[in-house]
Amino acid sequence: MGLRVVVCVKWVPDVAGERGFLGDGRVDREGVDGVLSELDEYAVEQGLRLVEGFEGGGEVVVVSVGPEGARDAVRKALSMGVDRGVHVVDEGVVGSDVMGTSLVVAEAVRRVGFDVVVCGMASTDGGMGVLPALLAERLGVAQVSLLSEVSVVGGVVRGRRDDGVASLVVEAGLPAVVSVTDQSGEVRYPSFKGIMAAKKKPVEVWGLGELGVDGSLVGSVGALTVVDEVVERPARVAGTVVEDAGEGGVRIAEFLAERKLL
Template identity: 60%
Template sequence: MTKIVVAVKYVPDATGDRTFTSDNTVDREGVDGLLSELDEYAVEQALQVVEAGEGEVTVVTVGPEDAADAVRKALQMGADAGVHVVDDAIAGSDAFATSLVLAKAIEKLEYDLVFFGMASTDAGMGIVPTLVAERLGLPAVTFASEITVDGDTVTIRRDGDVASQEITASGKVVVSVTDQTGEARYPSFKGIMAAKKKPIDEWSLADLGLEASEVGGDNAWTAVDSTTPRPPRTAGEVVTDEGDGGTKLVEFLASKKFV
Protein backbone atom coordinates (compact mmCIF):
# COMPACT_ATOMS: atom_id res chain seq x y z
CA MET A 1 0.00 0.00 0.00
CA THR A 2 1.39 3.37 -1.05
CA LYS A 3 0.77 6.17 1.42
CA ILE A 4 1.07 9.65 -0.03
CA VAL A 5 1.03 12.96 1.82
CA VAL A 6 0.11 15.99 -0.28
CA ALA A 7 0.94 19.46 1.02
CA VAL A 8 -1.59 22.06 -0.10
CA LYS A 9 -2.08 25.78 0.48
CA TYR A 10 -5.09 28.02 0.98
CA VAL A 11 -4.51 31.10 -1.18
CA PRO A 12 -6.39 34.28 -2.15
CA ASP A 13 -8.48 33.89 -5.28
CA ALA A 14 -6.34 35.12 -8.18
CA THR A 15 -9.41 36.59 -9.86
CA GLY A 16 -10.07 38.86 -6.88
CA ASP A 17 -8.56 42.23 -6.04
CA ARG A 18 -5.51 41.10 -4.09
CA THR A 19 -3.80 43.67 -1.87
CA PHE A 20 -1.28 43.96 0.95
CA THR A 21 -1.90 44.93 4.55
CA SER A 22 -0.12 47.76 6.37
CA ASP A 23 2.68 45.39 7.41
CA ASN A 24 3.27 44.33 3.77
CA THR A 25 1.78 40.87 4.11
CA VAL A 26 -0.91 39.57 1.76
CA ASP A 27 -4.40 40.61 2.80
CA ARG A 28 -6.17 37.28 3.23
CA GLU A 29 -9.29 38.73 4.84
CA GLY A 30 -10.42 41.06 2.07
CA VAL A 31 -10.63 38.42 -0.68
CA ASP A 32 -12.06 34.93 -0.97
CA GLY A 33 -9.64 32.04 -0.60
CA LEU A 34 -9.39 28.60 -2.16
CA LEU A 35 -7.14 25.61 -2.72
CA SER A 36 -4.16 26.72 -4.80
CA GLU A 37 -4.75 25.62 -8.38
CA LEU A 38 -1.19 24.34 -8.69
CA ASP A 39 -1.75 22.11 -5.65
CA GLU A 40 -4.80 20.58 -7.31
CA TYR A 41 -2.42 18.96 -9.80
CA ALA A 42 -0.45 17.41 -6.92
CA VAL A 43 -3.65 16.02 -5.41
CA GLU A 44 -4.67 14.64 -8.80
CA GLN A 45 -1.35 12.87 -9.34
CA ALA A 46 -1.45 11.36 -5.85
CA LEU A 47 -4.96 10.05 -6.48
CA GLN A 48 -3.90 8.55 -9.79
CA VAL A 49 -1.01 6.72 -8.11
CA VAL A 50 -3.20 5.11 -5.45
CA GLU A 51 -5.97 4.34 -7.93
CA ALA A 52 -3.47 2.42 -10.07
CA GLY A 53 -2.70 0.16 -7.12
CA GLU A 54 -3.60 0.43 -3.48
CA GLY A 55 -2.97 3.29 -1.13
CA GLU A 56 -4.09 6.31 0.85
CA VAL A 57 -3.80 10.04 0.32
CA THR A 58 -3.54 12.42 3.27
CA VAL A 59 -3.62 16.16 2.69
CA VAL A 60 -1.76 18.63 4.95
CA THR A 61 -2.16 22.40 5.08
CA VAL A 62 -0.82 25.19 7.28
CA GLY A 63 -2.93 28.29 7.73
CA PRO A 64 -5.78 30.10 9.50
CA GLU A 65 -9.19 28.62 10.26
CA ASP A 66 -10.44 29.17 6.70
CA ALA A 67 -7.55 27.10 5.33
CA ALA A 68 -9.56 24.01 6.24
CA ASP A 69 -11.51 24.73 3.04
CA ALA A 70 -8.43 23.77 1.01
CA VAL A 71 -8.32 20.42 2.79
CA ARG A 72 -12.05 19.88 2.22
CA LYS A 73 -11.65 20.51 -1.51
CA ALA A 74 -8.93 17.85 -1.68
CA LEU A 75 -11.12 15.42 0.27
CA GLN A 76 -13.95 16.09 -2.17
CA MET A 77 -11.59 15.24 -5.01
CA GLY A 78 -10.91 11.86 -3.38
CA ALA A 79 -8.21 12.21 -0.71
CA ASP A 80 -8.78 10.01 2.35
CA ALA A 81 -7.90 12.26 5.29
CA GLY A 82 -6.65 15.72 6.12
CA VAL A 83 -4.48 17.56 8.62
CA HIS A 84 -4.82 21.27 9.33
CA VAL A 85 -2.03 22.95 11.28
CA VAL A 86 -3.50 26.11 12.73
CA ASP A 87 -1.97 28.43 15.32
CA ASP A 88 -2.13 32.21 15.66
CA ALA A 89 1.66 32.34 16.00
CA ILE A 90 2.11 31.03 12.45
CA ALA A 91 0.69 34.19 10.84
CA GLY A 92 3.27 35.96 8.69
CA SER A 93 5.63 32.98 8.46
CA ASP A 94 7.98 32.91 5.48
CA ALA A 95 8.89 29.91 3.33
CA PHE A 96 11.54 28.72 5.80
CA ALA A 97 9.18 28.65 8.76
CA THR A 98 6.40 27.16 6.66
CA SER A 99 8.70 24.35 5.55
CA LEU A 100 9.58 23.68 9.20
CA VAL A 101 5.93 23.37 10.21
CA LEU A 102 5.13 21.17 7.21
CA ALA A 103 8.12 18.91 7.85
CA LYS A 104 7.15 18.42 11.49
CA ALA A 105 3.58 17.64 10.49
CA ILE A 106 4.65 15.15 7.83
CA GLU A 107 6.97 13.43 10.31
CA LYS A 108 3.92 12.62 12.45
CA LEU A 109 2.26 10.81 9.54
CA GLU A 110 2.94 7.51 7.85
CA TYR A 111 4.05 8.10 4.28
CA ASP A 112 6.00 6.71 1.35
CA LEU A 113 5.81 9.76 -0.90
CA VAL A 114 5.24 13.48 -0.39
CA PHE A 115 3.68 15.49 -3.21
CA PHE A 116 3.66 19.27 -3.72
CA GLY A 117 2.50 21.61 -6.42
CA MET A 118 5.44 23.31 -8.11
CA ALA A 119 4.68 26.60 -6.31
CA SER A 120 1.82 28.45 -4.64
CA THR A 121 -0.23 30.86 -6.69
CA ASP A 122 0.15 33.66 -4.15
CA ALA A 123 3.89 33.68 -3.39
CA GLY A 124 5.15 31.74 -6.41
CA MET A 125 8.54 31.01 -4.83
CA GLY A 126 8.65 27.28 -5.55
CA ILE A 127 11.21 26.51 -2.84
CA VAL A 128 9.08 24.93 -0.11
CA PRO A 129 9.18 21.39 -1.60
CA THR A 130 12.98 21.27 -1.55
CA LEU A 131 13.15 22.93 1.87
CA VAL A 132 10.83 20.27 3.27
CA ALA A 133 12.85 17.52 1.58
CA GLU A 134 16.02 18.87 3.19
CA ARG A 135 14.40 18.95 6.63
CA LEU A 136 13.12 15.38 6.19
CA GLY A 137 16.47 14.17 4.84
CA LEU A 138 14.84 12.95 1.61
CA PRO A 139 15.68 13.29 -2.08
CA ALA A 140 13.54 15.73 -4.06
CA VAL A 141 12.51 15.31 -7.68
CA THR A 142 10.94 18.56 -8.76
CA PHE A 143 8.94 20.16 -11.58
CA ALA A 144 7.56 16.85 -12.80
CA SER A 145 5.52 16.94 -16.01
CA GLU A 146 4.89 13.20 -15.78
CA ILE A 147 5.12 10.77 -12.86
CA THR A 148 5.46 6.99 -12.82
CA VAL A 149 5.52 5.01 -9.57
CA ASP A 150 6.67 1.38 -9.67
CA GLY A 151 6.98 -0.15 -6.22
CA ASP A 152 9.33 2.08 -4.26
CA THR A 153 10.76 3.72 -7.38
CA VAL A 154 9.56 7.08 -8.69
CA THR A 155 10.41 8.26 -12.20
CA ILE A 156 9.56 11.73 -13.42
CA ARG A 157 9.92 13.62 -16.67
CA ARG A 158 11.03 17.22 -16.30
CA ASP A 159 10.47 19.35 -19.40
CA GLY A 160 12.80 22.26 -20.08
CA ASP A 161 12.90 24.83 -22.85
CA VAL A 162 15.06 22.73 -25.17
CA ALA A 163 15.09 19.24 -23.68
CA SER A 164 13.41 16.85 -21.26
CA GLN A 165 15.06 14.98 -18.40
CA GLU A 166 14.10 11.64 -16.89
CA ILE A 167 14.89 11.41 -13.18
CA THR A 168 14.53 8.33 -10.98
CA ALA A 169 14.59 8.06 -7.20
CA SER A 170 13.80 5.24 -4.80
CA GLY A 171 12.56 4.99 -1.24
CA LYS A 172 10.77 7.90 0.38
CA VAL A 173 10.80 10.84 -2.02
CA VAL A 174 9.48 14.40 -2.19
CA VAL A 175 7.94 15.21 -5.59
CA SER A 176 6.71 18.53 -6.96
CA VAL A 177 4.49 18.56 -10.04
CA THR A 178 3.74 21.16 -12.70
CA ASP A 179 0.47 22.08 -14.35
CA GLN A 180 1.52 19.94 -17.34
CA THR A 181 0.74 16.67 -15.54
CA GLY A 182 -2.90 16.70 -16.62
CA GLU A 183 -6.13 18.38 -15.63
CA ALA A 184 -7.25 17.95 -12.03
CA ARG A 185 -10.63 16.32 -11.57
CA TYR A 186 -13.71 18.20 -10.41
CA PRO A 187 -15.33 16.96 -7.20
CA SER A 188 -18.39 14.88 -7.99
CA PHE A 189 -21.59 15.05 -5.95
CA LYS A 190 -20.70 11.66 -4.50
CA GLY A 191 -17.22 12.94 -3.61
CA ILE A 192 -18.63 16.06 -1.95
CA MET A 193 -20.99 14.01 0.20
CA ALA A 194 -18.31 11.43 1.08
CA ALA A 195 -15.88 14.18 2.14
CA LYS A 196 -18.21 15.17 4.98
CA LYS A 197 -17.40 11.88 6.73
CA LYS A 198 -13.64 12.01 6.21
CA PRO A 199 -11.46 13.03 9.17
CA ILE A 200 -9.60 16.33 9.40
CA ASP A 201 -7.17 16.48 12.33
CA GLU A 202 -6.34 19.92 13.70
CA TRP A 203 -2.85 20.36 15.13
CA SER A 204 -1.21 23.28 16.90
CA LEU A 205 2.47 24.18 17.14
CA ALA A 206 2.60 22.45 20.51
CA ASP A 207 1.39 19.24 18.89
CA LEU A 208 4.40 19.44 16.58
CA GLY A 209 6.89 20.25 19.31
CA LEU A 210 7.49 23.75 17.97
CA GLU A 211 7.71 27.12 19.71
CA ALA A 212 6.16 30.38 18.60
CA SER A 213 9.66 31.86 18.40
CA GLU A 214 10.41 29.55 15.45
CA VAL A 215 7.64 30.89 13.21
CA GLY A 216 5.68 34.05 12.45
CA GLY A 217 6.42 37.34 10.79
CA ASP A 218 8.65 38.65 13.58
CA ASN A 219 10.96 35.66 13.19
CA ALA A 220 10.95 35.46 9.38
CA TRP A 221 14.23 35.30 7.47
CA THR A 222 12.63 37.17 4.58
CA ALA A 223 10.19 40.08 4.48
CA VAL A 224 8.56 42.45 1.99
CA ASP A 225 9.99 45.93 2.56
CA SER A 226 7.50 47.86 0.44
CA THR A 227 4.76 47.42 -2.12
CA THR A 228 3.40 49.53 -4.97
CA PRO A 229 -0.19 49.15 -6.22
CA ARG A 230 -0.54 48.04 -9.81
CA PRO A 231 -1.37 51.07 -11.99
CA PRO A 232 -4.95 51.17 -13.28
CA ARG A 233 -5.53 49.82 -16.76
CA THR A 234 -5.56 52.57 -19.36
CA ALA A 235 -7.79 52.75 -22.40
CA GLY A 236 -6.38 51.29 -25.58
CA GLU A 237 -5.55 53.33 -28.66
CA VAL A 238 -8.21 53.21 -31.38
CA VAL A 239 -7.02 53.63 -34.97
CA THR A 240 -9.61 54.43 -37.60
CA ASP A 241 -8.94 52.69 -40.89
CA GLU A 242 -9.16 55.26 -43.64
CA GLY A 243 -7.45 53.12 -46.22
CA ASP A 244 -4.10 53.23 -44.45
CA GLY A 245 -4.91 50.86 -41.57
CA GLY A 246 -2.20 48.41 -42.60
CA THR A 247 0.44 51.11 -42.61
CA LYS A 248 -0.64 52.41 -39.22
CA LEU A 249 -0.59 48.89 -37.80
CA VAL A 250 2.97 48.32 -39.01
CA GLU A 251 4.03 51.71 -37.65
CA PHE A 252 2.50 50.87 -34.27
CA LEU A 253 4.21 47.46 -34.12
CA ALA A 254 7.52 49.04 -35.15
CA SER A 255 7.18 51.73 -32.44
CA LYS A 256 6.86 48.94 -29.85
CA LYS A 257 9.77 47.08 -31.45
CA PHE A 258 7.57 44.08 -32.28
CA VAL A 259 8.76 44.14 -35.88
Protein backbone atom coordinates in the same frame (compact mmCIF):
# COMPACT_ATOMS: atom_id res chain seq x y z
CA MET B 1 2.37 -2.64 2.29
CA GLY B 2 0.48 0.24 0.71
CA LEU B 3 1.96 3.47 -0.62
CA ARG B 4 1.84 6.39 1.81
CA VAL B 5 1.28 9.65 -0.07
CA VAL B 6 1.10 13.08 1.57
CA VAL B 7 -0.14 16.00 -0.51
CA CYS B 8 0.65 19.55 0.63
CA VAL B 9 -1.97 22.15 -0.24
CA LYS B 10 -2.48 25.84 0.44
CA TRP B 11 -5.56 27.97 1.04
CA VAL B 12 -5.13 31.13 -1.03
CA PRO B 13 -7.14 34.23 -1.95
CA ASP B 14 -9.34 33.59 -4.99
CA VAL B 15 -7.58 34.95 -8.09
CA ALA B 16 -10.97 36.13 -9.36
CA GLY B 17 -11.39 38.42 -6.33
CA GLU B 18 -9.91 41.80 -5.44
CA ARG B 19 -6.72 40.68 -3.77
CA GLY B 20 -4.70 43.01 -1.59
CA PHE B 21 -2.28 43.38 1.32
CA LEU B 22 -2.47 44.32 4.97
CA GLY B 23 -0.57 47.23 6.47
CA ASP B 24 2.37 45.02 7.46
CA GLY B 25 2.78 43.68 3.92
CA ARG B 26 1.06 40.35 4.52
CA VAL B 27 -1.52 39.06 2.05
CA ASP B 28 -5.07 40.01 3.05
CA ARG B 29 -6.83 36.68 3.54
CA GLU B 30 -9.94 38.10 5.18
CA GLY B 31 -11.06 40.60 2.57
CA VAL B 32 -11.45 38.06 -0.23
CA ASP B 33 -12.79 34.52 -0.52
CA GLY B 34 -10.24 31.77 -0.03
CA VAL B 35 -9.91 28.63 -2.17
CA LEU B 36 -7.70 25.60 -2.59
CA SER B 37 -4.81 26.82 -4.75
CA GLU B 38 -5.53 25.80 -8.33
CA LEU B 39 -1.99 24.53 -8.84
CA ASP B 40 -2.31 22.34 -5.74
CA GLU B 41 -5.35 20.63 -7.25
CA TYR B 42 -2.91 19.01 -9.70
CA ALA B 43 -0.89 17.74 -6.76
CA VAL B 44 -4.01 16.21 -5.23
CA GLU B 45 -4.88 14.57 -8.55
CA GLN B 46 -1.43 13.07 -8.98
CA GLY B 47 -1.33 11.88 -5.38
CA LEU B 48 -4.59 10.01 -5.93
CA ARG B 49 -3.34 8.53 -9.21
CA LEU B 50 -0.15 7.28 -7.57
CA VAL B 51 -2.12 5.24 -5.06
CA GLU B 52 -4.66 4.11 -7.65
CA GLY B 53 -1.86 2.85 -9.88
CA PHE B 54 0.17 1.21 -7.13
CA GLU B 55 -0.21 -2.55 -6.92
CA GLY B 56 -0.61 -2.56 -3.16
CA GLY B 57 -2.92 0.45 -3.02
CA GLY B 58 -2.30 2.87 -0.18
CA GLU B 59 -3.46 6.05 1.51
CA VAL B 60 -3.47 9.72 0.54
CA VAL B 61 -3.30 12.31 3.32
CA VAL B 62 -3.60 16.05 2.68
CA VAL B 63 -1.74 18.57 4.86
CA SER B 64 -2.42 22.30 5.00
CA VAL B 65 -1.03 25.08 7.19
CA GLY B 66 -3.16 28.19 7.62
CA PRO B 67 -6.00 29.96 9.44
CA GLU B 68 -9.39 28.43 10.18
CA GLY B 69 -10.53 28.99 6.60
CA ALA B 70 -7.79 26.66 5.35
CA ARG B 71 -9.93 23.74 6.43
CA ASP B 72 -12.02 24.43 3.34
CA ALA B 73 -8.99 23.59 1.20
CA VAL B 74 -8.57 20.34 3.13
CA ARG B 75 -12.26 19.48 2.63
CA LYS B 76 -12.01 20.17 -1.10
CA ALA B 77 -9.14 17.68 -1.35
CA LEU B 78 -11.14 15.14 0.68
CA SER B 79 -14.09 15.54 -1.70
CA MET B 80 -11.76 14.67 -4.59
CA GLY B 81 -10.96 11.34 -2.94
CA VAL B 82 -8.22 11.94 -0.38
CA ASP B 83 -8.56 9.63 2.64
CA ARG B 84 -7.93 12.01 5.53
CA GLY B 85 -6.64 15.47 6.30
CA VAL B 86 -4.37 17.38 8.64
CA HIS B 87 -4.84 21.08 9.33
CA VAL B 88 -2.09 22.93 11.18
CA VAL B 89 -3.46 26.12 12.73
CA ASP B 90 -1.73 28.18 15.39
CA GLU B 91 -1.46 31.91 16.13
CA GLY B 92 2.29 31.40 16.32
CA VAL B 93 2.39 30.58 12.61
CA VAL B 94 0.85 33.91 11.54
CA GLY B 95 3.34 35.95 9.53
CA SER B 96 5.61 33.02 8.66
CA ASP B 97 7.68 33.35 5.50
CA VAL B 98 8.47 30.36 3.31
CA MET B 99 11.32 29.27 5.60
CA GLY B 100 9.08 29.12 8.64
CA THR B 101 6.25 27.55 6.67
CA SER B 102 8.54 24.84 5.33
CA LEU B 103 9.59 23.98 8.89
CA VAL B 104 5.98 23.57 10.04
CA VAL B 105 5.00 21.58 6.95
CA ALA B 106 8.04 19.31 7.29
CA GLU B 107 7.23 18.45 10.90
CA ALA B 108 3.58 17.78 10.01
CA VAL B 109 4.60 15.51 7.12
CA ARG B 110 7.12 13.73 9.33
CA ARG B 111 4.44 13.08 11.95
CA VAL B 112 2.02 11.71 9.33
CA GLY B 113 4.64 9.42 7.80
CA PHE B 114 5.24 9.17 4.06
CA ASP B 115 6.74 7.44 1.07
CA VAL B 116 6.02 10.28 -1.35
CA VAL B 117 5.20 13.93 -0.69
CA VAL B 118 3.45 15.66 -3.60
CA CYS B 119 3.37 19.45 -4.00
CA GLY B 120 2.13 21.82 -6.66
CA MET B 121 4.65 23.77 -8.74
CA ALA B 122 3.94 27.03 -6.85
CA SER B 123 1.21 28.76 -4.88
CA THR B 124 -1.03 31.25 -6.65
CA ASP B 125 -0.45 33.92 -4.00
CA GLY B 126 3.29 33.84 -3.22
CA GLY B 127 4.36 32.15 -6.46
CA MET B 128 7.87 31.38 -5.17
CA GLY B 129 7.88 27.67 -6.02
CA VAL B 130 10.66 26.85 -3.55
CA LEU B 131 8.76 25.04 -0.80
CA PRO B 132 9.23 21.52 -2.29
CA ALA B 133 13.02 21.98 -2.28
CA LEU B 134 13.02 23.33 1.29
CA LEU B 135 10.74 20.51 2.37
CA ALA B 136 13.02 17.86 0.85
CA GLU B 137 16.03 19.40 2.58
CA ARG B 138 14.33 19.48 5.97
CA LEU B 139 13.12 15.89 5.59
CA GLY B 140 16.50 14.72 4.33
CA VAL B 141 15.12 13.08 1.18
CA ALA B 142 15.51 13.51 -2.57
CA GLN B 143 13.45 15.97 -4.59
CA VAL B 144 12.13 15.38 -8.12
CA SER B 145 10.60 18.63 -9.29
CA LEU B 146 8.33 20.15 -11.96
CA LEU B 147 7.01 16.87 -13.31
CA SER B 148 4.40 16.67 -16.05
CA GLU B 149 4.15 12.91 -15.53
CA VAL B 150 4.85 10.86 -12.40
CA SER B 151 4.63 7.23 -11.29
CA VAL B 152 5.93 4.93 -8.55
CA VAL B 153 7.25 1.48 -9.36
CA GLY B 154 8.66 -0.56 -6.53
CA GLY B 155 10.80 1.75 -4.43
CA VAL B 156 11.38 4.36 -7.13
CA VAL B 157 9.45 7.48 -8.12
CA ARG B 158 9.93 8.38 -11.77
CA GLY B 159 8.69 11.31 -13.81
CA ARG B 160 9.03 13.41 -16.94
CA ARG B 161 10.15 17.03 -16.82
CA ASP B 162 9.43 19.19 -19.86
CA ASP B 163 11.39 22.43 -20.20
CA GLY B 164 10.26 23.63 -23.63
CA VAL B 165 13.42 22.40 -25.34
CA ALA B 166 13.64 18.80 -24.23
CA SER B 167 11.99 16.23 -21.98
CA LEU B 168 13.99 14.62 -19.21
CA VAL B 169 13.17 11.42 -17.37
CA VAL B 170 14.17 11.80 -13.73
CA GLU B 171 13.85 9.44 -10.79
CA ALA B 172 14.69 9.01 -7.13
CA GLY B 173 14.47 6.31 -4.52
CA LEU B 174 11.73 6.51 -1.92
CA PRO B 175 11.03 8.34 0.29
CA ALA B 176 11.02 11.49 -1.84
CA VAL B 177 9.36 14.85 -2.46
CA VAL B 178 7.93 15.61 -5.90
CA SER B 179 6.29 18.67 -7.39
CA VAL B 180 3.97 18.51 -10.39
CA THR B 181 3.00 21.10 -13.00
CA ASP B 182 -0.36 22.10 -14.39
CA GLN B 183 0.42 19.89 -17.39
CA SER B 184 0.42 16.69 -15.35
CA GLY B 185 -3.15 15.69 -16.11
CA GLU B 186 -6.74 16.84 -15.92
CA VAL B 187 -8.00 17.32 -12.37
CA ARG B 188 -11.05 15.29 -11.38
CA TYR B 189 -14.18 17.15 -10.37
CA PRO B 190 -15.62 16.29 -6.94
CA SER B 191 -18.81 14.27 -7.33
CA PHE B 192 -21.84 14.76 -5.12
CA LYS B 193 -21.02 11.44 -3.49
CA GLY B 194 -17.46 12.60 -2.89
CA ILE B 195 -18.63 15.88 -1.36
CA MET B 196 -20.96 14.09 1.03
CA ALA B 197 -18.32 11.49 1.92
CA ALA B 198 -15.80 14.24 2.68
CA LYS B 199 -17.96 15.45 5.57
CA LYS B 200 -17.35 12.16 7.37
CA LYS B 201 -13.63 11.85 6.70
CA PRO B 202 -11.30 12.66 9.60
CA VAL B 203 -9.42 15.95 9.77
CA GLU B 204 -6.86 16.24 12.55
CA VAL B 205 -6.06 19.72 13.86
CA TRP B 206 -2.54 20.29 15.14
CA GLY B 207 -0.72 23.24 16.65
CA LEU B 208 2.97 23.99 17.11
CA GLY B 209 2.94 22.08 20.38
CA GLU B 210 1.91 18.81 18.75
CA LEU B 211 4.64 19.26 16.16
CA GLY B 212 7.36 20.24 18.61
CA VAL B 213 8.15 23.42 16.66
CA ASP B 214 9.90 26.26 18.49
CA GLY B 215 7.65 29.32 18.15
CA SER B 216 10.67 31.64 17.84
CA LEU B 217 11.54 30.03 14.49
CA VAL B 218 8.20 30.72 12.80
CA GLY B 219 5.63 33.47 12.52
CA SER B 220 6.58 37.13 12.21
CA VAL B 221 9.25 36.82 14.92
CA GLY B 222 11.06 34.05 13.07
CA ALA B 223 10.66 35.34 9.51
CA LEU B 224 13.93 35.76 7.60
CA THR B 225 12.30 37.94 4.94
CA VAL B 226 10.32 41.17 5.33
CA VAL B 227 8.08 43.01 2.87
CA ASP B 228 9.33 46.63 2.89
CA GLU B 229 6.78 48.12 0.52
CA VAL B 230 3.69 47.22 -1.48
CA VAL B 231 2.82 49.30 -4.55
CA GLU B 232 -0.38 49.01 -6.55
CA ARG B 233 -0.03 47.95 -10.16
CA PRO B 234 -0.18 51.03 -12.45
CA ALA B 235 -3.41 51.48 -14.37
CA ARG B 236 -3.32 50.34 -17.97
CA VAL B 237 -2.83 53.15 -20.51
CA ALA B 238 -3.93 53.35 -24.11
CA GLY B 239 -1.54 51.80 -26.59
CA THR B 240 -0.17 53.23 -29.82
CA VAL B 241 -2.05 52.56 -33.05
CA VAL B 242 0.15 52.33 -36.14
CA GLU B 243 -1.64 53.06 -39.41
CA ASP B 244 0.24 51.18 -42.10
CA ALA B 245 0.66 53.40 -45.14
CA GLY B 246 3.64 51.47 -46.40
CA GLU B 247 5.95 52.24 -43.48
CA GLY B 248 4.28 50.21 -40.75
CA GLY B 249 7.31 47.99 -40.24
CA VAL B 250 9.59 50.99 -39.80
CA ARG B 251 7.23 52.61 -37.29
CA ILE B 252 7.07 49.41 -35.24
CA ALA B 253 10.85 49.05 -35.30
CA GLU B 254 11.24 52.66 -34.12
CA PHE B 255 8.68 52.06 -31.35
CA LEU B 256 10.59 49.00 -30.09
CA ALA B 257 13.97 50.73 -30.41
CA GLU B 258 12.77 53.69 -28.31
CA ARG B 259 11.94 51.26 -25.54
CA LYS B 260 15.25 49.42 -25.96
CA LEU B 261 13.48 46.22 -26.98
CA LEU B 262 15.60 45.82 -30.11
